[in-house]
Amino acid sequence: MTTVFVVNTGSSSIKYQLIDLDAERPLASGLLERVGEPGSGIPDHESGLRAILADLDPGIEIAAVGHRVVHGGDRFSGPTVIDEAVVQAIEDVSVLAPLHNPANLAGIRAARAALPDVPHVAIFDTAFHATLPPAAYTYAIDANLAAEHRIRRYGFHGTSHKYVSERAAELIGRPIEELRIIVLHLGNGASATAVRGGISIDTSMGMTPAQGLVMGTRSGDIDPAVLVHLHRVAGLDVDQLDELVNRRSGLLGMTGTGDMRDVQAAAAAGDEVAEAALAVYRHRIRHYIGAYVAQLGGLDALVFTAGVGENNVPLRRRVLAGLEFFGIRVDDDRNELASKVPRFISPDDAPVAVLVIPTNEELEIARQTASVLAG
Numbered sequence: 001m002t003t004v005f006v007v008n009t010g011s012s013s014i015k016y017q018l019i020d021l022d023a024e025r026p027l028a029s030g031l032l033e034r035v036g037e038p039g040s041g042i043p044d045h046e047s048g049l050r051a052i053l054a055d056l057d058p059g060i061e062i063a064a065v066g067h068r069v070v071h072g073g074d075r076f077s078g079p080t081v082i083d084e085a086v087v088q089a090i091e092d093v094s095v096l097a098p099l100h101n102p103a104n105l106a107g108i109r110a111a112r113a114a115l116p117d118v119p120h121v122a123i124f125d126t127a128f129h130a131t132l133p134p135a136a137y138t139y140a141i142d143a144n145l146a147a148e149h150r151i152r153r154y155g156f157h158g159t160s161h162k163y164v165s166e167r168a169a170e171l172i173g174r175p176i177e178e179l180r181i182i183v184l185h186l187g188n189g190a191s192a193t194a195v196r197g198g199i200s201i202d203t204s205m206g207m208t209p210a211q212g213l214v215m216g217t218r219s220g221d222i223d224p225a226v227l228v229h230l231h232r233v234a235g236l237d238v239d240q241l242d243e244l245v246n247r248r249s250g251l252l253g254m255t256g257t258g259d260m261r262d263v264q265a266a267a268a269a270g271d272e273v274a275e276a277a278l279a280v281y282r283h284r285i286r287h288y289i290g291a292y293v294a295q296l297g298g299l300d301a302l303v304f305t306a307g308v309g310e311n312n313v314p315l316r317r318r319v320l321a322g323l324e325f326f327g328i329r330v331d332d333d334r335n336e337l338a339s340k341v342p343r344f345i346s347p348d349d350a351p352v353a354v355l356v357i358p359t360n361e362e363l364e365i366a367r368q369t370a371s372v373l374a375g
Ligand SMILES: Nc1ncnc2c1ncn2[C@@H]1O[C@H](COP(=O)(O)OP(=O)(O)O)[C@@H](O)[C@H]1O
Pocket: 010, 186, 187, 188, 189, 216, 258, 259, 260, 261, 262, 306, 307, 308, 311, 312
């Protein structure tokens, strides 16, 4: 039995799974939330992970540890065995993913200390987007400055976009090489990706995970001059602007809460501020659907995944309404079915397959971790 321990550290959480790869089945799994918050009893990621590892069944032999790492810069386009140089490279780009890479590194440090004799492998969110063409990844700014500071679109949630687009092809029953797919990963962070023939050709997140869709606390797309303007007229300094864009914007900034469940409940109870925020959230998603249909030259499948995408029925309905001219149709009964199983929500005879597919970043990380060891 090949068993891989998978660590997925978020900005305030630690998800872990012990996966039996022969059966592709979790033997143990769990989630620690509110890491670092006063009163949570978990002061930081390192001590949280130490406690998790101490609780594992010592009878199970772990072959390797797979770590989700959000930003790999332009150094990594595939799964990578972690050594000191790799740790340093992850640290070097931490400033580009301030909510994520420092937590990922804390997880790596704790797990390497607890399991020093097994290989640790980094699986980067950016890796799947290494195929982006220059036209999609280049920002139209001073080329020398961009080259010197490696300013470009990298894209994120790649492990999820890869897993979900491959699952979609399996469910549709056609080779992925033939398919044009849009994946909407709508979680706390959110991104859209255009996948043609199994390859990422465009994605909504940018140099950092702040660009693109409206998120829990991140603004997504914004006129870059807004930040300059706020500096000039409101005196916000760089740290305050960073805080604004990454932690005080998105649903939180517009409504006072960053959790979609709360925003949806408030809107359902007639709260106009929440309703208006949902309209912005929906508008931005539809903007990307239209853009990616154009970039893909048509559409075979549209897939919803992650916390919001998998669970929020009214949001899916409102995102999809009025897109029949793209061949996008919804079966309301299928859309309303609450289920954890991958499924179609379009009618069988619709030109575009619309699916809800629960993401499984942990399984994909375990597979890629094992592949690097086998290779
Ligand atoms: N049952 C649900 N109904 C509606 N929204 C949900 C549900 N479960 C989770 N969400 C929303 O999904 C988001 C979190 O998504 P998730 O993929 O778990 O985030 P992350 O992995 O980025 O931390 C939150 O906004 C949460 O409100």
